[in-house]
Amino acid sequence: MSRRALERAILVAFGVAMVAVPWLVPALLGSFWVSVIAEILIWSLLAASVNLLFGYVGLLSFGQALYFGFGMYGVGIGIAHLGLSFWPAFGLGIVASVAMALVAGIFAVRLTWHYFAIITVVFSLIFYFLFLTIKPVTGGDDGINFTLPPTFRFGQTEIGLADSTFQYFFILFCVAACFWLMHRVIQSPLGKALMAIRDNDVRASLIGLNIYRLRLVAFVMAGFLAGVSGALFAFFGRYSSASYMFYHVSGEAVVWAIVGGTGTLFGPLVGTGIFILVREVVSTQWQHHLLIVGVIAILIVIFAPKGFVGLWRGLMNRVTS
Amino acid sequence: MEILLLLAMNGLVWGLIIALIALGLSIIFGLLDIINIAHGDFFMVGTMVAWATVQMTGNFWLAFLAAPLIGLVLGAIIQRVVIQPIRNAAALSIVATFGLSMILQETARLTFGAVPKRLLPPIEQTIRLFGIDYEVYRLFAAALAIAALAGFFLYLHHTKTGTWMRAVRHDPDTAIAMGIPAERVYVLTFAIGFALAAFGGAVAAPITTVDFRGGVDILPVCFMAVIIGGLGNLPGTAAAAVLLAFMEGIIQSFADPTVARIASLVLMSAVLLVRPQGLFKGFAR
Numbered sequence: 001m002s003r004r005a006l007e008r009a010i011l012v013a014f015g016v017a018m019v020a021v022p023w024l025v026p027a028l029l030g031s032f033w034v035s036v037i038a039e040i041l042i043w044s045l046l047a048a049s050v051n052l053l054f055g056y057v058g059l060l061s062f063g064q065a066l067y068f069g070f071g072m073y074g075v076g077i078g079i080a081h082l083g084l085s086f087w088p089a090f091g092l093g094i095v096a097s098v099a100m101a102l103v104a105g106i107f108a109v110r111l112t113w114h115y116f117a118i119i120t121v122v123f124s125l126i127f128y129f130l131f132l133t134i135k136p137v138t139g140g141d142d143g144i145n146f147t148l149p150p151t152f153r154f155g156q157t158e159i160g161l162a163d164s165t166f167q168y169f170f171i172l173f174c175v176a177a178c179f180w181l182m183h184r185v186i187q188s189p190l191g192k193a194l195m196a197i198r199d200n201d202v203r204a205s206l207i208g209l210n211i212y213r214l215r216l217v218a219f220v221m222a223g224f225l226a227g228v229s230g231a232l233f234a235f236f237g238r239y240s241s242a243s244y245m246f247y248h249v250s251g252e253a254v255v256w257a258i259v260g261g262t263g264t265l266f267g268p269l270v271g272t273g274i275f276i277l278v279r280e281v282v283s284t285q286w287q288h289h290l291l292i293v294g295v296i297a298i299l300i301v302i303f304a305p306k307g308f309v310g311l312w313r314g315l316m317n318r319v320t321s
Numbered sequence: 322m323e324i325l326l327l328l329a330m331n332g333l334v335w336g337l338i339i340a341l342i343a344l345g346l347s348i349i350f351g352l353l354d355i356i357n358i359a360h361g362d363f364f365m366v367g368t369m370v371a372w373a374t375v376q377m378t379g380n381f382w383l384a385f386l387a388a389p390l391i392g393l394v395l396g397a398i399i400q401r402v403v404i405q406p407i408r409n410a411a412a413l414s415i416v417a418t419f420g421l422s423m424i425l426q427e428t429a430r431l432t433f434g435a436v437p438k439r440l441l442p443p444i445e446q447t448i449r450l451f452g453i454d455y456e457v458y459r460l461f462a463a464a465l466a467i468a469a470l471a472g473f474f475l476y477l478h479h480t481k482t483g484t485w486m487r488a489v490r491h492d493p494d495t496a497i498a499m500g501i502p503a504e505r506v507y508v509l510t511f512a513i514g515f516a517l518a519a520f521g522g523a524v525a526a527p528i529t530t531v532d533f534r535g536g537v538d539i540l541p542v543c544f545m546a547v548i549i550g551g552l553g554n555l556p557g558t559a560a561a562a563v564l565l566a567f568m569e570g571i572i573q574s575f576a577d578p579t580v581a582r583i584a585s586l587v588l589m590s591a592v593l594l595v596r597p598q599g600l601f602k603g604f605a606r
Contacts (some may be wrong), residue, residue: 060412106596119593126586129579251419254450292426297420301413302406
């Protein structure tokens with residue numbers, strides 16, 4: 001079997017498995033693990049937003065939690081304070097994070113490498129502290145809780161995320177749509193231009209690419225991914241909290257993306273999956289699971305700097321050649 | 322007025338301690354090109370060593386010796402095991418040091434527990450100063466920090482290994498060609514960076530709480546000092562640390578501490594965007 005066919009077969013099998021999760025997983029492991037898988041899907045979008053910037057444009061953002069938080073609070077404030085229904089609140093979360101990414105990006109993408117990493121974390125810290133201070137609106141560290149409005153209403157019947165199978169498919173659909181969008185962007189001329197900037201920005205500018213504008217576009221798209229992730233997480237947890245905007249959340253997303261493999265579409269999903277599974281499996285037995293997370297992160301960067309997907313590709317090359 | 326003076330004084334003392342820690346961050350950054358996310362935890366290790374020293378011997382003064390020594394040893398080991406293998410991949414260093422940060426925090430929690438602890442200062446008197454009763458230990462802490470800063474700059478400019486460090490930072494290839502053992506200089510630099518942070522931790526332990534998450538809040542402040550002072554500009558870093566903490570102290574006298582923190586973060590963004598070489602470029606080299 002050729003390598004391409006094998007990878008396609010694995011992808012199809014993976015897709016089928018993801019669709020079968022609500023029936024398969026409760027029978028094999030218990031229904032708790034369905035929500036763990038849903039959580040992995042949500043967080044993988046945050047890691048994907050890091051990956052879009054670092055893996056495809058060469059900008060290491062250490063502040064993606066800011067746009068995650070804006071997505072989260074767009075939904076939370078929309079429902080709890082403004083009384084919005086489901087879809088407008090979702091829209092508010094995404095618009096808020098994209099707008100924030102645009103404003104922050106206008107300043108941030110003027111800088112590169114170290115300075116870029118630092119200014120993104122600074123921006124996210126400013127809003128983290130701001131959201132801690134405006135407690136009446138944001139609830140600060142405690143966050144705000146809300147009850148979910150129904151997603152669809154057909155006459156008398158209401159369908160909402162309270163139905164856990166529907167919730168799983170809603171999350172799966174949103175995440176799959178985002179990954180598909182990202183795939184399309186990477187394959188497009190825009191994606192090639194971004195990769196040209198990543199590989200050599202001087203050359204890219206010499207062939208006439210507008211580096212600043214392309215970086216800004218990528219930054220806003222990454223803000224969109226993080227915003228969808230945050231909005232989904234707000235729906236999933238029924239609450240929004242400033243604590244998810246701290247730099248540790250951004251840092252974890254960077255670790256997930258790099259350990260999974262940056263510059264690959266599914267690397268962040270793999271990285272997020274591994275770390276959240278380790279957390280869920282180990283933390284029930286031993287409360288110091290972060291020790292294992294730290295060790296894995298260090299081992300991966302030393303021995304497999306291209307991440308798990310890089311390891312996998314190396315293996316595939318050896319098998320198929 | 323008294324409150325303002327007290328907070329300004331506290332800010333000054335705290336700034337000197339931060340300067341010490343930020344200096345460690347700055348030399349590691351300048352020489353090894355590493356954004357060290359674990360640096361706040363190096364500080365935390367210092368506070369833990371101070372606490373452990375007091376628990377075991379009952380003598381606080383030994384901590385001022387134990388913390389930098391343990392910092393030196395741990396720093397050398399970490400550089401050899403974790404940092405050296407990824408020397409040529411700066412982006413990976415963020416992930417590696419983030420992992421390191423998790424390991425240090427969890428190890429501290431595993432060994433010393435999750436409950437924040439308070440340490441009594443070895444000097445408990447207060448002194449009448451400009452009309453306020455001020456803790457003598459804080460003045461002593463400031464003096465210690467100044468002494469350590471001065472000691473470090475003397476070391477950097479008047480010893481052989483200090484000169485090596487400056488040479489490798491300036492131009493690693495030429496330095497290696499001249500026979501300077503750059504590998505050993507990297508180990509030394511990382512070890513000294515850790516030791517400075519750990520010493521800062523021991524000095525600060527009676528002023529703050531001893532907590533396994535103690536480094537999390539310190540790290541952004543140190544980065545602010547390094548950026549506002551100018552990356553790699555060591556005197557600038559020290560000056561910026563004092564300036565920032567002093568400013569935050571004054572703002573805290575009429576507003577919330579988080580407002581003070583936001584103000585310094587905004588100042589830092591402005592510096593990054595307008596003067597990325599730092600506020601003090603041209604004043605010191």
